[in-house]
Amino acid sequence: AQSVTQLDSHVSVSEGTPVLLRCNYSSSYSPSLFWYVQHPNKGLQLLLKYTSAATLVKGINGFEAEFKKSETSFHLTKPSAHMSDAAEYFCVVSEIMNSGGGADGLTFGKGTHLIIQP
């Protein structure tokens, strides 16, 4: 069975400083991993994805994440935070677990609330 753990429920950084949101996963197979972002009162939007190609993945708005199999981690980073980055971030792991290919193969983390201090 797969699982995902977001290590921090809240992260607060100052504008212009680096952002690090941590995610560890467990999977019986070779997983695909994703980060989604949710701005207040909005739906989730795909930020970036890892699907067994390059281990360093670049996403939208200057975010990137590195897949580290030995550490079972997929941490999200950004060199310089912007006020518009304030949002909820979800780490997601995916396995196709049955022939239907249904969404029961997706597991969401509990989310990390990113706060940007001016």
Place this chain on the structure above:
Amino acid sequence: DAGITQSPRHKVTETGTPVTLRCHQTENHRYMYWYRQDPGHGLRLIHYSYGVKDTDKGEVSDGYSVSRSKTEDFLLTLESATSSQTSVYFCAISESGISLLTGELFFGEGSRLTVL
């Protein structure tokens, strides 16, 4: 933005009443999903559909039913609402099941349901 519309966006109802949430898409995607989002739980799958009249249960399906009579519409029904079903409900779509490997789910803006 993907063409996904949820209605109603906000609803307050009383325990024991039926509630139906509607998801309408204009993308002609085969797969549609209903999730609920609760603090400290992330998103949890309620039901999903892989075609017209083809649906299956997700992780938290008890107390919910769904129907899909047209490609573009996916309805979530709470037959008799309870306070534990107070939540924000999200509809999502994907082009195909294999899209899950690419993580390409597109979400609506959510429906906030309060059951008193």
